[in-house]
Structure formats: C-alpha cells, structure tokens
Amino acid sequence: MNNLETDGYNVIMELVRSSHDPHDPWGCTTEWLFAICDYQWLINGEILPEYRPAPGLSLKGHDGWAFGELLESNIDWDDSDLMRVYALLNRYDNLLRLAGKNY
Numbered sequence: 326m327n328n329l330e331t332d333g334y335n336v337i338m339e340l341v342r343s344s345h346d347p348h349d350p351w352g353c354t355t356e357w358l359f360a361i362c363d364y365q366w367l368i369n370g371e372i373l374p375e376y377r378p379a380p381g382l383s384l385k386g387h388d389g390w391a392f393g394e395l396l397e398s399n400i401d402w403d404d405s406d407l408m409r410v411y412a413l414l415n416r417y418d419n420l421l422r423l424a425g426k427n428y
C-alpha cells in the first residue's frame with residue numbers, strides 16, 4: 326500500500342499486484358494496460374495514448390479478467406486514480422521492453 330496515494334489508487338494497484346505472474350510480467354502488465362484502455366473508452370469515451378481499445382468492445386461482450394474486474398467490482402475510484410495506475414504500468418511496460426522481457 327502506498328500511503329502517499331488515494332484509497333482508489335491503492336485498491337486498483339492491489340488488484341494489479343494480486344494478478345501478477347512473475348513468469349510473465351509483460352503479459353500481466355499489458356493485460357492491465359489494455360483493460361484500462363477498454364474501460365476508459367467504454368465508460369468515458371476517451372482514447373489513451375500508446376494502447377487502443379479492443380474493436381467491437383461492449384459491456385456484454387467483454388473478455389479478460391482485468392477488464393472484468395474494473396467493470397464488475399465495487400471499487401470506489403475516480404478517473405485520476407485509474408490514470409495514475411495507467412501511467413505507472415506504462416513506465417513499467419517500457420522498462421520490461423528495454424530489458425527484453427516482451428514478446
């Protein structure tokens with residue numbers, strides 16, 4: 326838990342941490358990055374930089390565990406919490422790519 330962050334940010338990051346696979350850090354990271362992009366597009370109509378929402382995305386036809394967690398959980402957060410998580414994961418994604426851990 327990050328005491329310098331909001332409760333919403335900490336709850337989302339706890340979901341991210343709990344789903345982390347040490348054998349596939351890049352896969353876990355990109356799953357969350359795409360899930361956040363899908364959520365922002367579907368709920369707020371916002372396109373995020375570097376990642377794009379899935380084509381044909383709808384509330385009924387969503388797939389992916391992370392996206393489902395964002396949609397179906399009763400987490401109390403605001404968009405700034407989600408965007409700070411997105412920024413952190415995007416930096417981590419860049420570090421993983423530089424280390425050659427992407428595929």
